[in-house]
Amino acid sequence: MGSTFDPLSTVTDEPAVVNSPPLSNLTQDDLKRIAAYKAVEFVESGMVVGLGTGSTAKHAVNRISELLREGKLRDIIGIPTSTTTHEQAVSLGIPLSDLDSHPIVDLSIDGADEVDPSLNLVKGRGGSLLREKMVEGASKKFVVIVDESKLVKHIGGSGLAVPVEVVPFCCNFTRGKLEEMFREAGCKAKLRVKIGSSGGETAAVTDNGNYVVDLYLERDIGDLEAASEAILRLPGVVEHGMFLGIATTLIVAGKFGVTVKNRFG
Numbered sequence: 001m002g003s004t005f006d007p008l009s010t011v012t013d014e015p016a017v018v019n020s021p022p023l024s025n026l027t028q029d030d031l032k033r034i035a036a037y038k039a040v041e042f043v044e045s046g047m048v049v050g051l052g053t054g055s056t057a058k059h060a061v062n063r064i065s066e067l068l069r070e071g072k073l074r075d076i077i078g079i080p081t082s083t084t085t086h087e088q089a090v091s092l093g094i095p096l097s098d099l100d101s102h103p104i105v106d107l108s109i110d111g112a113d114e115v116d117p118s119l120n121l122v123k124g125r126g127g128s129l130l131r132e133k134m135v136e137g138a139s140k141k142f143v144v145i146v147d148e149s150k151l152v153k154h155i156g157g158s159g160l161a162v163p164v165e166v167v168p169f170c171c172n173f174t175r176g177k178l179e180e181m182f183r184e185a186g187c188k189a190k191l192r193v194k195i196g197s198s199g200g201e202t203a204a205v206t207d208n209g210n211y212v213v214d215l216y217l218e219r220d221i222g223d224l225e226a227a228s229e230a231i232l233r234l235p236g237v238v239e240h241g242m243f244l245g246i247a248t249t250l251i252v253a254g255k256f257g258v259t260v261k262n263r264f265g
Contacts, residue, residue: 029055031147031253032111036060038251038258039109039143040067045074048102050135051089052110053082053128056145060109061085065092079105081135082128083207099138108139112243113160114152115144119250119263120224122155124163124241125214127192127206133239136246144247148254154220155242156185161214163192163241164231168203168211174236175213181230186218210238 026034036059043049043064051061067073078094079102080086089096099105110132114122121144123129136142152158166174171191179189192204192212203211221227224244231240250261 028147028149032056032145033059034258035145035147035251035253036109037063038253038260039145039249040064042107042109042141042143042249043067043073043076044106045076047106048077048079048097048104050105050108050110050139050142051078051080051085051094052108052136053080053085053132054111054126056111056147057085057109058088060145061088061092061094065089065094068094077102079108079135081108081110081132082126084128099134103138105135105139107141107143108136109143109145110136112144112146112150112247113241114155114158115146115150115247115250115252116152116155116157119144119247119261120155120245121243121247122158122160122162122241123243124165124212125161127163127204127212129163129241130165130206130208130210130239133243133246136243141248142246143249143251145251146253148252151252155224156215156217156221159216161190161192161216164213164215165206165208165210165238165240166213166236167238168209170236171203171211171213174234177234177236178213178215178231181234182215182217182221182227184219185221188216190214190216208238 040063078089078096112121113125175189193201194204196202248263252259
């Protein structure tokens, strides 16, 4: 079904409301594509656009490419948030740059692994959290696109990982400190691994040459700003995957339609 439906038939231009017919017969990937197409409606010709990473954001990158080819968008400059997105955008012919040349980004579009009611996010389970936070933090507007499975009552509420990027040096020491830091929340900190070519496990490496420690939380960690500051104070930590107060707009595609929620106004 994902290859035959038209995402444009499911959305309208009304902001901040549930604004499409029920989508109960669509797959999760269909819902991601619908949210991505809606987000690209915010893109205007001449913009510098942050290009997100992951299974939802890739649909937005594809859509931007389509509109450029059709002449409906012009003079777009993309700022990719990972080598994967860079490769995708190059293959699609999207002009690219970086934050050194374009330190102010007009709009970023990206997915999220979790979204709480205040539009705080968990991102980076794909390993691109540092570059994502740099680009999206430099953006005037940051549009987050998700399907409804990503909505949680509190950060860590899905039971999946809150990632922390760490330097390789003494990474197990850092892992242990992170686990101890959130012991009251039932934290289990695990070094992310991948299966190597020989079949054995090796540490997963980010685009920046670092490792990732995944924090699994049994309970709410409480004050997110305090948790953020505590993590970043720990020597060996590069960045974490909590994106606090950065998102300006959330687009959710679910079985009851598409919802657009703005942080301000």
